[in-house]
Amino acid sequence: MPKIAYLECSRCHARLSADTPQTVCTLCPDQPAGSLFVRYDLSHLAGTRPDEVIGRDVAGPWSGMWRYRSVLPEVDPVTLGEGWTPMLRSKRHAGAFVKEEGANPTGTFKARGLAMAVTMARHYGLRKLAVPSAGNAAGALAAYAAAAGIEAHIFMPRDVPFANYVEATAYGAHVELVNGLISDCARMVNERKEREGWFDISSLKEPFRVEGKKTMGYELVEQLGWEYPDAVFYPTGGGVGLIGMWKAFEELEQLGWVKPGRRPKMIAVQSTGCAPVARAFDEGAKASSMWQNAATFASGLRVPKPYGDALILDIVRASEGLALAVSDEEILRSLLDWARNEGIFFSPEGASVTAAYDRLLADGFLKPSDRVVLFNTGAGLKYIDVIAEAMKLTRPNDAGQN
Ligand SMILES: Cc1ncc(COP(=O)(O)O)c(C=O)c1O
Numbered sequence: 001m002p003k004i005a006y007l008e009c010s011r012c013h014a015r016l017s018a019d020t021p022q023t024v025c026t027l028c029p030d031q032p033a034g035s036l037f038v039r040y041d042l043s044h045l046a047g048t049r050p051d052e053v054i055g056r057d058v059a060g061p062w063s064g065m066w067r068y069r070s071v072l073p074e075v076d077p078v079t080l081g082e083g084w085t086p087m088l089r090s091k092r093h094a095g096a097f098v099k100e101e102g103a104n105p106t107g108t109f110k111a112r113g114l115a116m117a118v119t120m121a122r123h124y125g126l127r128k129l130a131v132p133s134a135g136n137a138a139g140a141l142a143a144y145a146a147a148a149g150i151e152a153h154i155f156m157p158r159d160v161p162f163a164n165y166v167e168a169t170a171y172g173a174h175v176e177l178v179n180g181l182i183s184d185c186a187r188m189v190n191e192r193k194e195r196e197g198w199f200d201i202s203s204l205k206e207p208f209r210v211e212g213k214k215t216m217g218y219e220l221v222e223q224l225g226w227e228y229p230d231a232v233f234y235p236t237g238g239g240v241g242l243i244g245m246w247k248a249f250e251e252l253e254q255l256g257w258v259k260p261g262r263r264p265k266m267i268a269v270q271s272t273g274c275a276p277v278a279r280a281f282d283e284g285a286k287a288s289s290m291w292q293n294a295a296t297f298a299s300g301l302r303v304p305k306p307y308g309d310a311l312i313l314d315i316v317r318a319s320e321g322l323a324l325a326v327s328d329e330e331i332l333r334s335l336l337d338w339a340r341n342e343g344i345f346f347s348p349e350g351a352s353v354t355a356a357y358d359r360l361l362a363d364g365f366l367k368p369s370d371r372v373v374l375f376n377t378g379a380g381l382k383y384i385d386v387i388a389e390a391m392k393l394t395r396p397n398d399a400g401q402n
């Protein structure tokens with residue numbers, strides 16, 4: 001495992017030390033301060049082939065995403081088996097693969113970022129972590145904090161999927177349900193963190209959730225034979241996974257581990273009920289503006305103003321990709337289509353991606369033969385109450401009536 005050389009500000013490129021816990025850049029000339037990215041000296045890996053370095057010793061703590069420990073911080077992992085999720089081939093679409101992140105502990109890709117962030121929190125000796133969450137990050141934090149013996153303080157909207165409330169409570173986290181959105185939760189964490197001695201691990205306000213999620217980029221390239229696909233579809237709330245994957249592509253190229261080719265088009269998918277990034281993309285804006293009255297049953301996409309909006313937009317544009325929004329009706333239709341015809345139970349967030357894929361095939365932006373990776377970021381099973389309501393499904397009584 002490499003030592004961290006420094007943390008680099010994504011805006012002003014200042015270098016900060018990783019010897020003590022850091023949040024966002026303290027040297028940015030103006031607000032919002034830039035997120036910090038972890039930089040390593042990887043020169044000892046120059047000229048290596050990935051199969052010489054990756055996956056030789058994947059037993060014990062080095063299974064899952066920790067197979068990439070040669071490009072992760074030098075630490076003792078807090079792990080529950082996250083990462084190395086299946087890459088499923090679509091039965092119906094020749095070029096389409098589904099990255100099944102529902103197979104992670106706590107049923108979503110949030111496990112990767114929180115495993116890494118909690119690992120580093122334990123490494124730094126932090127005792128109390130706080131997070132505002134749309135739901136799944138809360139569940140993942142609760143699990144990893146329990147595994148590490150650290151306190152978790154969670155703020156999430158009152159109407160999150162019930163599974164998020166139940167899991168966070170079962171793992172013993174301090175849970176506060178908030179009458180509002182993730183932005184209101186973030187404000188509450190901000191107001192109280194100093195007094196309470198909490199370390200804030202909000203998306204992109206500390207460097208290590210991105211570092212965990214970057215393993216999705218390594219994994220998809222490895223699972224496709226160290227080659228890029230033509231496009232990656234990602235359901236975008238805070239955008240951490242998309243930013244993390246782009247960082248992985250940069251590193252893979254620096255290491256010479258990916259066959260030369262064009263980077264994938266990054267397709268950021270949102271719901272028409274909360275689409276700040278898609279709107280900013282359409283308007284040619286550099287950053288998003290606050291989305292009013294955000295409402296969608298894809299609860300992970302209810303982020304009215306992502307902290308990393310400028311980074312997401314830069315990446316989508318640099319990749320010649322798109323940011324677009326689909327309606328909740330399209331999401332539900334696509335969720336049922338993939339469940340019935342492919343046997344894959346997408347989360348609503350994941351089904352936003354399949355709906356967007358259908359649209360981009362129909363309008364010719366993509367061809368059926370293009371290789372695409374569709375991220376199912378969470379298991380449909382975490383959304384039983386939400387999906388049942390959208391399907392107007394209730395438990396039949398013993399006379400068989402709803
Ligand atoms: C299942 C699911 N998909 C996607 C997202 C959005 O993730 P990101 O914040 O990385 O954009 C979330 C966030 O809560 C989520 O829970």
Ligand SMILES: [Zn+2]
Nearest residue numbers: 009012025028
């Ligand atoms: Zn800065």
